[in-house]
Amino acid sequence: MPDQDTRGLQLRGITKKFGSFVANDAVDLDIRPGEIHCLLGENGAGKSTLMNVLYGLLQPDGGAIVVGGVEQHFANPRQAMAAGIGMVHQHFMLVEVFTVAENLILGREDGPVVDLRAARTKVDELSQRYNLPVDPDAVIEDLPVGVQQRVEILKALANDAEYLIFDEPTAVLTPQETDDLMAVMKKLRDDGKAIVFITHKLREVREIADRITVLRRGRIVGSAEPGTPENKLAELMVGRAVDLQITKPPAEVGDVRLRVEGLSVADPNGTVVVDDLDFEVRAGEILCVAGVQGNGQSELADALLGNNADVIAGAISLDGVDITHARPRETIAAGVGFVPEDRQHDGFIGSFTVAENLVLNRYRDRPFANGIALNLEAIAENATELVEQYDIRTESIQKLAGQLSGGNAQKLVLARELSRELALLVASQPTRGVDVGAIEFLHKRIVEERDTGAAVLIFSTELEEVEALADRVLVMYRGRSVGVVAPDTPREVLGLMMAGVPHDEAISGSSGSAGAEGERS
Amino acid sequence: MSASISAPAEVITHVHLESPDARRARLATGWLIIVVGVVLFALSFSAGATATFALSDAFDTVQLPSIALPAGPVVVITALLCLAAGAGLVSGRLSRTWRRVANTVAGLSVVLGFLSWAASSSTLPFPVSNQLAGTVALATPLILGSLAGVVGERSGVVNVAIEGQFLNAAFSAAVVGSVTHSIPAALFAGVLAAVLTGMLLALFAIKYLVDQVVLGVVINLLSSGLTGFLFDQLVQPNSSTLNSSPIMTAIPLGPLADIPLLGPVLFDQTILVYLAVISVAVVWFLLFKTRWGLRVRAVGEHPKAADTVGISVTAVRWQAVLVGAIFAGLGGAFFTVGSTGTFVKDITVGNGFIALAALIMGRWHPVYAALMGLFFGFVTQMASQLQTLSTPVPSQFLLLLPYVATIIAVAGLIGRTRAPAADGQPYVK
Numbered sequence: 001m002p003d004q005d006t007r008g009l010q011l012r013g014i015t016k017k018f019g020s021f022v023a024n025d026a027v028d029l030d031i032r033p034g035e036i037h038c039l040l041g042e043n044g045a046g047k048s049t050l051m052n053v054l055y056g057l058l059q060p061d062g063g064a065i066v067v068g069g070v071e072q073h074f075a076n077p078r079q080a081m082a083a084g085i086g087m088v089h090q091h092f093m094l095v096e097v098f099t100v101a102e103n104l105i106l107g108r109e110d111g112p113v114v115d116l117r118a119a120r121t122k123v124d125e126l127s128q129r130y131n132l133p134v135d136p137d138a139v140i141e142d143l144p145v146g147v148q149q150r151v152e153i154l155k156a157l158a159n160d161a162e163y164l165i166f167d168e169p170t171a172v173l174t175p176q177e178t179d180d181l182m183a184v185m186k187k188l189r190d191d192g193k194a195i196v197f198i199t200h201k202l203r204e205v206r207e208i209a210d211r212i213t214v215l216r217r218g219r220i221v222g223s224a225e226p227g228t229p230e231n232k233l234a235e236l237m238v239g240r241a242v243d244l245q246i247t248k249p250p251a252e253v254g255d256v257r258l259r260v261e262g263l264s265v266a267d268p269n270g271t272v273v274v275d276d277l278d279f280e281v282r283a284g285e286i287l288c289v290a291g292v293q294g295n296g297q298s299e300l301a302d303a304l305l306g307n308n309a310d311v312i313a314g315a316i317s318l319d320g321v322d323i324t325h326a327r328p329r330e331t332i333a334a335g336v337g338f339v340p341e342d343r344q345h346d347g348f349i350g351s352f353t354v355a356e357n358l359v360l361n362r363y364r365d366r367p368f369a370n371g372i373a374l375n376l377e378a379i380a381e382n383a384t385e386l387v388e389q390y391d392i393r394t395e396s397i398q399k400l401a402g403q404l405s406g407g408n409a410q411k412l413v414l415a416r417e418l419s420r421e422l423a424l425l426v427a428s429q430p431t432r433g434v435d436v437g438a439i440e441f442l443h444k445r446i447v448e449e450r451d452t453g454a455a456v457l458i459f460s461t462e463l464e465e466v467e468a469l470a471d472r473v474l475v476m477y478r479g480r481s482v483g484v485v486a487p488d489t490p491r492e493v494l495g496l497m498m499a500g501v502p503h504d505e506a507i508s509g510s511s512g513s514a515g516a517e518g519e520r521s
Numbered sequence: 522m523s524a525s526i527s528a529p530a531e532v533i534t535h536v537h538l539e540s541p542d543a544r545r546a547r548l549a550t551g552w553l554i555i556v557v558g559v560v561l562f563a564l565s566f567s568a569g570a571t572a573t574f575a576l577s578d579a580f581d582t583v584q585l586p587s588i589a590l591p592a593g594p595v596v597v598i599t600a601l602l603c604l605a606a607g608a609g610l611v612s613g614r615l616s617r618t619w620r621r622v623a624n625t626v627a628g629l630s631v632v633l634g635f636l637s638w639a640a641s642s643s644t645l646p647f648p649v650s651n652q653l654a655g656t657v658a659l660a661t662p663l664i665l666g667s668l669a670g671v672v673g674e675r676s677g678v679v680n681v682a683i684e685g686q687f688l689n690a691a692f693s694a695a696v697v698g699s700v701t702h703s704i705p706a707a708l709f710a711g712v713l714a715a716v717l718t719g720m721l722l723a724l725f726a727i728k729y730l731v732d733q734v735v736l737g738v739v740i741n742l743l744s745s746g747l748t749g750f751l752f753d754q755l756v757q758p759n760s761s762t763l764n765s766s767p768i769m770t771a772i773p774l775g776p777l778a779d780i781p782l783l784g785p786v787l788f789d790q791t792i793l794v795y796l797a798v799i800s801v802a803v804v805w806f807l808l809f810k811t812r813w814g815l816r817v818r819a820v821g822e823h824p825k826a827a828d829t830v831g832i833s834v835t836a837v838r839w840q841a842v843l844v845g846a847i848f849a850g851l852g853g854a855f856f857t858v859g860s861t862g863t864f865v866k867d868i869t870v871g872n873g874f875i876a877l878a879a880l881i882m883g884r885w886h887p888v889y890a891a892l893m894g895l896f897f898g899f900v901t902q903m904a905s906q907l908q909t910l911s912t913p914v915p916s917q918f919l920l921l922l923p924y925v926a927t928i929i930a931v932a933g934l935i936g937r938t939r940a941p942a943a944d945g946q947p948y949v950k
Contacts, residue, residue, distance in 0.1 A: 057828075094823070095826055112812050
């Protein structure tokens, strides 16, 4: 198809710097109609920066964007849109209190007075043409994430985008929603759209990519054929060989340590977000709570820590002691370690040093405190030891924690929490935003903690992580337990359960769909 | 065509319990109403025989009879209504609708019971027409000021500087009115002064990302100092030429103005009062029916989303602040050319802040904000009327009770609307 070459989009030598940091270093990228081009790279590799340059949100320091043979300079997204570029953002660019129709026409209204009827018709028309059903009058905040994403896609299509950028679109989706999205992307490709798919999930790349380009530290480090095996892709991405599957010894399960009975938690709006939950975690066991983000995991974690959760029913006990309404200081004293979901926000204090952050949970105890004074020597000693033990890459223990990279910051949090004897470790998304190399290390440490006899509770939305860590898996949906299953349960079954389908039905349902998939290929 | 798509049933429905905050608010309101009921009940013992309400004043063409109510029983009944409403709220067994009813009943009872008690202690009748006329006069600048805030804050710029805009507008209108002897010129000068003040707000809030609350306070201080200085140095020595503006005259709207009691209050007013009413409708239409309004609201909720569809967040915010300033200018002019025609130092006495309160309690909605403005006007007027009746209670204490009614009224209005998500947050790309 030689005529397609002029229709394509090329990035030539794009360079983008933030101060002295080079986010994109002379990046070339070739995007063609009718192709799904995967841009693969770790967090911080510069994928999103590159795409923000392409979409006019950032201006490059060097290089050129060529669309259909014509060089373009995008000062703002409007110009990029005019050139046929559309973007499905990782954090949806939707006004939550507006309806679908209002969001769709925002920025492209026909006249000074808003014509909502025409907007509705437009939504219906587009959703029919691309088979993306959505109610034009639904308010965005009432819609599930997968449907919100549909609206985001429709928005790009409404602008007649020829080049569609999907920025980490699967991060917030259930496995089923991910499959739906893949189908949509394939259909768009077959319609002749050019698609850029940004991700760090290797499985998805293998499933859908027509071409793969790998970005590392702001540079293109290579391209790969669609059939390239996952460990090869990982190696390209990280720059060294990585072990994707950790081996862990079987659990030696002891007595029940954490027991949760009939727990219900309400959020500040009074919505019941954890609903009559029962489970227990034994000594030397890892229970993974699997589920799509926003199904009550954060609130359950907060309830366990005693962090401002509004427990409206039920009880939590640790080693037989009731901690249902305990405050964080009491739960910490009872031996609960906590790795929060949003480490930047809740995990450490960015303007404190590494050493100070490493004693945040123990600063009032000996030897770190001496009466009302801090024992800085002991704090420094502790820090030196932990930095080495946990391989936290920092020039000095006096460096501010906010300057650490994602993986190192997470190691810092884990080091602090595991530096004392724990009865229960609660970790939310322990490897989110952490490079593949560090994931391996963090997983190993968590398993080691299990083997000391602690009860471990992991919240994760990533099935890879669940499979790697769990001794048992509790699937949570809309605040309820869908069931507790073994970690080797097939992905499709787990995926269906994460969408609220009970275990038995999920098994029969997935075998049916697996058959159908077999036919398709 | 489009009908063939089956609307997906995907809207999430959650089990809703009462949140701790809502529970606390309901209990607090309930107990407050009960306390007020008890107070009213106690007051009923000291009530005089009759409470007289005069519906007409001496100059009205149509004289309506005065209404005499048996004060004791009325106060007791309102006290009982309060107690019932309070008990209903505390019990937690009322549905959403009935909670509203209870709040409304309690609010009205407080006003009626309290007025009856106060009026019964005086031989003079309580002048209802004065009360209503005063309400309109006091509410007009509040409504206009709150609209200024609504437009600005819907775009994400907090406007604490309404007071400053009022002051500058009042000053400019008085001076220009005195010099030109022209009301339109005075109004124009007021609007221009408020728009210039708005530009100051927009410049520092939008371009230089200064904390908007601090900025608003600074602008208020600046305006107070500037108008005070100019007043002392320039205006007061030449007050006959610079501070004696003509004042607006009432424009009766034909036969409507002759309706007894309500006619003079609603249909025989100055142009600014009519403008205030029209402005409410205009702002509502602008915000909710036009492209510009859609963009303003988008920018106030999720500026980045607006940016990604090609809307200039900065431009829209500038426009919103300046459009809002027009209303603040009209409101400010009311203090001089709508009133005595002369400016004195700090003539606005905190009305800008009350306008701010009205817009927040009106939940950033032009119609509700205007209603809150009316309510504040009513309450303030009532307080000053009561001072002229001789009641056995210190007047400071009297001034307090109307605000109790405010709290009760507001508590009943909690709904789904909330502050714009990006209100007060500067936007940096």
